[in-house]
Amino acid sequence: MTASDFLSRLLAALLTLFGVGVVIFCLLRVVPGDPIAMMISPSATPADITALRAHYGLDRSIFEQFVIWIGDVAQGDFGRSISLKRPVVELVGERLPASLELVFAALIFGVVSGGLIAVAGTLSRKTPVEPLLDLINGLFLAVPDFIWALALVLLFGVLWPVFPLSGRMDPSVSTDFATPFYLIESMIRLNLAVMLDILGHMAMPVLALGLPLASIIARTLKEALNEAMVQDYVLLGRLKGMSEMRLVLGEALRNAVGPTLSLTGVQFTFMIGGTVIVERIFSFPGIGSMAIDAVINRDLPLIQGIILAFGTLFIAINIIVDALSNRLNPRQTHG
Amino acid sequence: MADLSKTLNAILREPRAATSCCFLLLLVTLAIFAPALAPRDPLEQDLMLSALPPAWIDGAEPGFLLGTDDLGRDIFSRVIFGARIALIVAVAASFFAAAIGSALGLIAGWYGGWADRIISRLIDVWMAFPPVLLSVLLVAVLGSGLTSVIVAIAIIDWTRFARVVRAETQAQAGLDYVTSARAIGFPQGQILMREILPNVAPVIIALISLQMGISVIVEAILSFVGLSVSSDIATWGGMIASGRQLINESWWVLVFPLIALFLTVLAFNLLGAGLRRALDPVMRR
Numbered sequence: 001m002t003a004s005d006f007l008s009r010l011l012a013a014l015l016t017l018f019g020v021g022v023v024i025f026c027l028l029r030v031v032p033g034d035p036i037a038m039m040i041s042p043s044a045t046p047a048d049i050t051a052l053r054a055h056y057g058l059d060r061s062i063f064e065q066f067v068i069w070i071g072d073v074a075q076g077d078f079g080r081s082i083s084l085k086r087p088v089v090e091l092v093g094e095r096l097p098a099s100l101e102l103v104f105a106a107l108i109f110g111v112v113s114g115g116l117i118a119v120a121g122t123l124s125r126k127t128p129v130e131p132l133l134d135l136i137n138g139l140f141l142a143v144p145d146f147i148w149a150l151a152l153v154l155l156f157g158v159l160w161p162v163f164p165l166s167g168r169m170d171p172s173v174s175t176d177f178a179t180p181f182y183l184i185e186s187m188i189r190l191n192l193a194v195m196l197d198i199l200g201h202m203a204m205p206v207l208a209l210g211l212p213l214a215s216i217i218a219r220t221l222k223e224a225l226n227e228a229m230v231q232d233y234v235l236l237g238r239l240k241g242m243s244e245m246r247l248v249l250g251e252a253l254r255n256a257v258g259p260t261l262s263l264t265g266v267q268f269t270f271m272i273g274g275t276v277i278v279e280r281i282f283s284f285p286g287i288g289s290m291a292i293d294a295v296i297n298r299d300l301p302l303i304q305g306i307i308l309a310f311g312t313l314f315i316a317i318n319i320i321v322d323a324l325s326n327r328l329n330p331r332q333t334h335g
Numbered sequence: 336m337a338d339l340s341k342t343l344n345a346i347l348r349e350p351r352a353a354t355s356c357c358f359l360l361l362l363v364t365l366a367i368f369a370p371a372l373a374p375r376d377p378l379e380q381d382l383m384l385s386a387l388p389p390a391w392i393d394g395a396e397p398g399f400l401l402g403t404d405d406l407g408r409d410i411f412s413r414v415i416f417g418a419r420i421a422l423i424v425a426v427a428a429s430f431f432a433a434a435i436g437s438a439l440g441l442i443a444g445w446y447g448g449w450a451d452r453i454i455s456r457l458i459d460v461w462m463a464f465p466p467v468l469l470s471v472l473l474v475a476v477l478g479s480g481l482t483s484v485i486v487a488i489a490i491i492d493w494t495r496f497a498r499v500v501r502a503e504t505q506a507q508a509g510l511d512y513v514t515s516a517r518a519i520g521f522p523q524g525q526i527l528m529r530e531i532l533p534n535v536a537p538v539i540i541a542l543i544s545l546q547m548g549i550s551v552i553v554e555a556i557l558s559f560v561g562l563s564v565s566s567d568i569a570t571w572g573g574m575i576a577s578g579r580q581l582i583n584e585s586w587w588v589l590v591f592p593l594i595a596l597f598l599t600v601l602a603f604n605l606l607g608a609g610l611r612r613a614l615d616p617v618m619r620r
Contacts, residue, residue, distance in 0.1 A: 019460035142604040273465030
């Protein structure tokens with residue numbers, strides 16, 4: 001990708017983000033209920049209300065309000081949460097790292113296990129194992145994260161209680177952390193007890209988010225591998241006496257990984273959206289579980305901040321995946 | 336009509352799609368005749384009969400096949416009545432999402448130019464929102480209730496149809512029959528509606544089935560967080576939410592609505608996959 005390509009892509013991304021801002025701003029202006037009415041005390045006079053209205057800029061036109069808001073956002077000021085009475089940037093900054101650790105753990109799990117299933121399926125072509133793997137994976141493809149999360153609650157929370165049902169870590173093990181990335185920090189400090197506790201708490205949400213990703217990667221990658229396995233260069237390798245394993249991993253995989261990569265990018269953004277409900281089911285203190293509370297409490301500044309955080313994340317992932325697949329696609333690099 | 340019966344035959348020959356079809360027909364029957372078929376009133380509370388286990392476990396009472404919840408309501412009857420909301424949302428939301436998305440997809444794919452640019456940009460913006468959060472937000476804006484849930488799902492999921500129909504329309508527009516229709520001098524709108532739409536329709540129909548599965552899940556999620564219909568109507572999501580609270584005391588409150596939800600989603604998925612294979616002229620050959 002050349003520099004001008006990158007710039008135009010960045011510009012398009014900013015335009016999309018601006019669109020997200022416009023949509024979210026308009027949407028929240030039509031929310032029934034007056035934010036001022038929720039703030040004032042019963043003894044407030046009409047003059048007080050007018051003053052408060054002017055203080056928050058609510059007496060101006062929608063357009064003026066939008067310009068002021070977007071100006072503040074551009075400077076990194078997302079306002080204060082109404083329900084939690086703290087700056088939105090602080091709240092999102094506290095919760096986002098927990099969600100990021102969760103989704104990246106789920107991404108790693110999904111890619112590794114999906115890749116292993118695809119390779120296993122390709123190696124077991126024309127054996128009874130292949131249709132069995134396909135059947136199980138076909139079943140898994142229909143199960144969304146919401147159902148996985150609840151099935152896991154039953155399985156590993158009740159039937160065979162190995163993992164804790166809620167939270168990010170046990171209150172008793174909490175030590176002082178220098179960063180909000182507790183898992184990574186405990187890994188770097190080699191604090192094994194804390195690390196295992198956090199991993200145990202993350203296990204079920206990671207599985208719930210990662211299993212749908214794993215099954216879709218398994219299917220797409222296996223189809224691409226099967227296609228690659230009948231190409232001439234694989235045939236040549238086979239004539240040279242390469243082992244089946246080496247043909248799959250050394251030859252076919254490199255050519256089959258492209259379509260899977262762009263699919264993984266799209267699915268990864270879906271998975272990040274899934275944190276909203278999965279974090280809620282496991283009371284995991286990330287940005288997703290905060291989002292639903294913000295909506296229920298009609299906390300407009302917080303909702304705006306969270307959605308812009310999600311939007312930025314989605315667009316960033318899209319750009320990274322585009323850049324990666326450009327690099328991997330030989331037709332575009334050699335062309 | 337010959338086409339329709341051929342399609343039906345193709346679906347019924349596939350065991351998975353045929354089973355899904357039968358399951359969904361059973362579900363529709365249960366939902367329509369719920370008042371006659373359910374053994375009890377789904378709302379009838381009886382604290383003397385609360386938290387009864389399913390019939391095959393010690394401590395069960397006769398007449399409560401799948402047990403009762405913490406308020407003594409019959410779970411079997413509630414699962415049957417829950418199918419009503421699930422199916423109404425599935426059908427209505429998917430229909431509206433398909434209508435909006437297909438219309439925009441046809442326009443973008445056929446006319447191209449600035450219409451395509453605007454619609455494509457709109458899809459990009461839409462895809463930058465986390466769908467579950469957006470649906471929660473929309474329902475909060477619109478006020479909870481059945482209509483809001485349906486509208487919210489349609490507003491979010493039209494992009495799925497728009498993207499596919501746009502690509503499919505672009506592909507069709509380059510084919511010979513369209514060129515001939517142009518050469519004869521058919522008006523643009525007529526080519527789009529009478530020539531292209533029937534050829535794009537199979538894709539739309541298969542997508543509708545998949546969308547129904549997604550709509551059922553989204554409705555369950557909204558009921559789960561308490562933003563769907565009012566709590567005096569039985570929904571699978573609402574039952575799952577109370578089951579999640581009671582997980583350590585009475586697991587059956589969570590299990591049975593979850594199984595109903597899973598089977599319904601699975602059936603819509605398998606039917607959608609079967610439809611796609613049956614309706615795709617290339618794959619059919």
